[in-house]
Amino acid sequence: MKKKILTAMCCMLTVAALAGCGAAKEDAADSAAAEKAPTIDISDATLLSDGVLNVGCEVGYPPFEDFADDGKTPVGFDIDIITAVADKLGLEVNIINTAWDGIFAGIGVNYDVACSAVTITPERQETMIFSDPYINNYQAVVLMADDDKQISSFNDLNGMSIALQKETTSDILMSDYKSTGTIDVQIVANEKITSCFTQLQNGEVDAVVVDSTVADGYINSSDDFKIAYKDEAEAEQFGIAIGKENTGLQTAINQALKELEEEGYIKETYDYWFGAAAE
Amino acid sequence: MNDFSLKKYPKQIITAAVILLIVVVLAILKPGEQELLSRTSPEMQKLIEADQHSSRKRVTVTYNSLLVINYASLSTSGAKEMSEKYVGFLGNVYPADEGPAKIAGQMVNYTYRMLGVKENLMHGAKLTILLTTLTVVFGILLGTLLALGKISKRKILSKLSGAYIFFFRGTPLLIQMFVVYFTVPGIFGFAWRDLFNASDAEAVYKGAFLAALIAFSLNSGAYCAEIVRSAIQSIDKGQFEASKALGMNYAQTMSRIIIPQSIRRMIPNVSNEFIMILKDASLVFAISLMDITTISKNIMTSEGSYLVFIPALVIYLVITAFFGFIFDKIEKKFSVYE
Numbered sequence: 001m002k003k004k005i006l007t008a009m010c011c012m013l014t015v016a017a018l019a020g021c022g023a024a025k026e027d028a029a030d031s032a033a034a035e036k037a038p039t040i041d042i043s044d045a046t047l048l049s050d051g052v053l054n055v056g057c058e059v060g061y062p063p064f065e066d067f068a069d070d071g072k073t074p075v076g077f078d079i080d081i082i083t084a085v086a087d088k089l090g091l092e093v094n095i096i097n098t099a100w101d102g103i104f105a106g107i108g109v110n111y112d113v114a115c116s117a118v119t120i121t122p123e124r125q126e127t128m129i130f131s132d133p134y135i136n137n138y139q140a141v142v143l144m145a146d147d148d149k150q151i152s153s154f155n156d157l158n159g160m161s162i163a164l165q166k167e168t169t170s171d172i173l174m175s176d177y178k179s180t181g182t183i184d185v186q187i188v189a190n191e192k193i194t195s196c197f198t199q200l201q202n203g204e205v206d207a208v209v210v211d212s213t214v215a216d217g218y219i220n221s222s223d224d225f226k227i228a229y230k231d232e233a234e235a236e237q238f239g240i241a242i243g244k245e246n247t248g249l250q251t252a253i254n255q256a257l258k259e260l261e262e263e264g265y266i267k268e269t270y271d272y273w274f275g276a277a278a279e
Numbered sequence: 280m281n282d283f284s285l286k287k288y289p290k291q292i293i294t295a296a297v298i299l300l301i302v303v304v305l306a307i308l309k310p311g312e313q314e315l316l317s318r319t320s321p322e323m324q325k326l327i328e329a330d331q332h333s334s335r336k337r338v339t340v341t342y343n344s345l346l347v348i349n350y351a352s353l354s355t356s357g358a359k360e361m362s363e364k365y366v367g368f369l370g371n372v373y374p375a376d377e378g379p380a381k382i383a384g385q386m387v388n389y390t391y392r393m394l395g396v397k398e399n400l401m402h403g404a405k406l407t408i409l410l411t412t413l414t415v416v417f418g419i420l421l422g423t424l425l426a427l428g429k430i431s432k433r434k435i436l437s438k439l440s441g442a443y444i445f446f447f448r449g450t451p452l453l454i455q456m457f458v459v460y461f462t463v464p465g466i467f468g469f470a471w472r473d474l475f476n477a478s479d480a481e482a483v484y485k486g487a488f489l490a491a492l493i494a495f496s497l498n499s500g501a502y503c504a505e506i507v508r509s510a511i512q513s514i515d516k517g518q519f520e521a522s523k524a525l526g527m528n529y530a531q532t533m534s535r536i537i538i539p540q541s542i543r544r545m546i547p548n549v550s551n552e553f554i555m556i557l558k559d560a561s562l563v564f565a566i567s568l569m570d571i572t573t574i575s576k577n578i579m580t581s582e583g584s585y586l587v588f589i590p591a592l593v594i595y596l597v598i599t600a601f602f603g604f605i606f607d608k609i610e611k612k613f614s615v616y617e
Contacts, residue, residue, distance in 0.1 A: 049477050059577075066581045068339035068356065071392035071574070075356045080335060094480050098567045105461050106567075109470045110483045192580075220358045275358035 040255050042089050044248025047112055053091040054111035055082050056098045063217055063273045064117040077273040081134055081257075082115040082240065084265055088256035104128060108243035113253070119169075120239045128244055131253045133237030134266060139170055140212040141229040142219075144200065151207075151229040154183070160206040161186040163196035169236060170209045197225070211236075213274055220275025305347035310367035312342050315351035318365050318372055323353050326361070343391035350375065350387040382586065389578055390590040393571050401484045404594055407570045410492060411557045417496035418556075419549065422503025427533070429508055440504070447501035453562050456494040460487065460566045487566045499556060506548040510541035543613040550606040554599060571595065 048054050057078065059065045065076035074095045086093040096111050103114050107128060119137075120130045141151050141162075150156065154177055164170040166189040177183050188205055190196050196208045197218055207228070208215075215227050242250050260266050319327075326338050341352045347368070352375075354362035364375035366384045375384035395403025428440030447455065464470055471486030479485070514537050522532040561572035569577070575591040578584065 052480075054483075060580050062581050063356065063358070066356065067577065068341070069352045069354045069362070069388065070339055070341035071388075071578075072398065073336070073339050075336075075339065083335070096483050096567070097569065099565050101565055102457070102461060102567075109464070110472050110486075217358055221360075272357045 039259075040089050040252050042091075042248070042252045045089075045252050046243075046246050046249065047091075048108075051091060052094050053082070053086040053089065053113065054094045054096055055086075056096050056103055056106050056111040056114040057082075057116040058100045058103060059095070059097045061117055064213075077135070077269060078115045078117060080269045080273075081260075081266065082113075084260055084269075085240070085253055085256040088259060089252055104241065107241060108246070112243070112246070112249065114241040117238055118241050120237045124241070128241050129247065129250050130239035130241055131250060132257055133239050134257055135213065135238045135270065137236040137238060138212040138234070139173055139231045140210060140215040140227050142197075142200065142208040142210060142215050142225050143206070143228045145224055145226045147206075147226075147228075149206075149228065153229070154209075154231070156229075157185050157207060157209075158183040159185070161188060161204075162207045162209050163188045163190060163199045163205040164209045165190055165193045165196060168211070170211065174209055200225070216274040302346060305369065308370045309344070309347060309349055310370060310372050312344070312349070312351065315342070315349065315365045315367050315372055316340070316353075318363075318374070319353055320363060323361065323363055326355065327353070341388070343387050343396070345387050345391055345396075348383065348387055350384045350391075352384070352388070385584060385586055386590055389575070389584075389587045390594070392578065393574050393591060393594055395569075395574075399481060399484075401481070401488045402569055403574055404571055404598065406488070406563070406568060407557065407560045408598060410488070410495060410560050410563065410570075411553060413492055414495040414499050414556050415549065415553050417492075418499030418503040418552070419507070421496060421500030422505075422507050423538075425500060425504035426507035426511060429504065430511065444501045444504050447498050448505075452494070452498050452559055453565060455498055456491060456562060456566060459494040459497075460490040484568060487563070487568050491563045491566060491568060495556065495559070499552065502552055503549070506545050506552065507541070510544040510548075511537055513544055514540050539613075543610060546606055546610040546613065550603065550610075553602060553606070557595070557598065557602075 057065050057074065059067055059074045059076075061076075063076055064078045065074055067073065068075045074097070079095065082095075083093050094111075096106075098106055098110070098114075098116075100116075103116060103118075104124070104127065107114055113131075118124075118130075120133060124130075139154075141154070141157065143149060143151070154174070157174075157177075162174065162185055164174060164187065171187075171189055174185065174187055178185050178187060186205075188196075188199065190199070193210060193214060196205075196210065199205045200208050201224060212227070212230050215225075219225050219227060240253055242253065257266075323338065327340075330336055330338055337355045337357075339352075339354055339356075341350075341354075343350045349367045350365070351367070352362060352364040354360070354364075362376075364381070364384050366373045366375040366380050366387070368383070373380040375381045393403050395405045398405070400406065400409055425440045425443060428436045429444065431437050431440075460471065471490050472482045473486075474489065475482040475485045518536055518540070519532060522536050527535070561570050563570050564573040564576075571591055571594055575587045578587045
């Protein structure tokens with residue numbers, strides 16, 4: 001008997017929940033779209049659909065790309081950059097949310113470019129081409145603000161406990177230092193970068209090794225932390241990945257990025273997402 | 280559904296009616312969208328104003344209404360995040376920046392996103408239900424053919440069906456899905472997306488859904504084949520002999536005598552298979568589709584809120600309970616043959 005009531009209730013709730021929900025707020029059409037004055041020639045570029053730049057993006061890597069509170073509007077640094085680039089080319093942007101696995105297989109098939117915090121590496125350059133880098137990322141060491149230790153290279157982390165995010169560049173780098181015996185360091189690898197900063201704050205670890213872009217975001221939102229060292233010798237550069245044959249599009253995107261750089265748009269967007277303290 | 284009559288279950292009907300009434304009353308008393316959004320602070324209003332003159336959207340306005348309660352938020356992302364959240368319930372609007380109102384607001388927002396309200400069919404709970412249901416239907420059809428093939432006296436047919444079942448049960452579904460989605464179009468030179476209208480922004484997701492459905496159905500077919508085969512072979516041999524004595528041929532025996540009886544024996548296993556697929560449906564994250572699990576993981580990455588998994592579990596349980604109920608009914612219906 002009881003089971004029946006429960007089932008009936010469940011059915012009712014499902015049906016009601018699926019059917020009876022109110023309207024979501026529709027974003028008003030972009031009023032500025034009409035003012036677009038494309039200045040860059042894209043006649044050499046190959047696009048999957050006319051007038052649209054289809055962009056593959058793994059939405060879920062804040063602050064580069066993330067869904068806003070409504071669960072469907074992509075926002076973030078990459079989104080701003082690629083939207084501005086498309087504006088320059090006189091194209092509409094269509095962001096296609098993609099899993100990171102296979103994101104490169106989709107270039108030229110499901111979307112024209114991938115703009116998703118993609119690091120430019122020699123391996124990747126064999127199968128695709130990249131735009132000029134639009135952001136530089138370094139490995140950085142973050143300490144508590146009141147810590148007066150001097151860090152002038154990763155070697156100074158000798159004897160410390162550090163937290164970092166699993167399977168990131170930071171992880172690979174520090175594991176290298178440790179496994180080669182260069183320094184003696186205790187590595188605490190976390191699933192989430194947020195856990196690393198909590199550990200640092202709680203005194204569980206002495207330092208956090210992390211992407212400088214992410215560190216900038218944290219420094220900006222809290223006075224507790226400071227960047228003690230940034231490995232500026234080895235920059236990781238993020239670029240927009242483009243299909244190998246599509247050099248026409250590459251040229252156009254590079255031109256757009258150059259203009260955006262000159263207009264100060266990239267700096268301004270960087271400040272907005274990562275905080276003005278950076279760079 | 281005979282046993283749902285008023286005479287037999289007066290209590291249930293009354294309980295359902297009372298619950299429905301309460302829900303309707305609460306839904307009517309819930310404040311409207313305008314009421315929630317009118318609470319917006321002047322600073323936020325200014326930002327919204329600024330947005331209208333800029334090509335760059337900074338403020339995201341969210342409004343979720345879920346039966347008896349609704350939630351609105353205005354938020355900017357970025358390094359200096361600003362957000363204002365309100366929950367409307369029973370004629371009142373509560374600021375949802377902390378305390379119980381915050382949790383209630385989060386729950387509404389998360390549930391709303393995972394159900395995929397106002398989204399297309401390839402999103403959230405709708406995707407999960409659609410994919411699972413279609414997979415089971417195609418799986419059973421394919422499985423029946425394979426089972427008949429496997430028990431067939433023709434050696435080649437039997438071997439081929441056996442090989443198919445061996446292959447699809449012996450390899451992981453995730454890899455099968457990758458093969459269907461990435462490898463097959465690569466070899467044959469087509470794109471899943473091109474099967475749909477190219478000007479449709481959703482074409483990519485439709486293509487991915489089709490690929491997922493094909494992979495899931497092919498895989499489920501192999502499992503269903505074994506379910507159907509074991510059900511058919513569990514029917515007493517005497518039935519075959521009796522049919523033969525009555526002058527029926529193989530096709531007639533199968534379609535009129537054996538399969539109708541075996542359906543009842545299949546149901547518990549098919550129900551099991553259904554629940555397995557329901558949970559396996561979360562694998563579609565790998566080809567860019569957003570099901571319940573993917574959305575909940577996504578929310579956790581961006582907000583760091585572990586609460587998101589509670590509504591996710593509830594949604595799964597409600598779906599399972601609903602379909603469990605339906606399978607129960609079907610099983611009862613086919614029990615008349617026993």
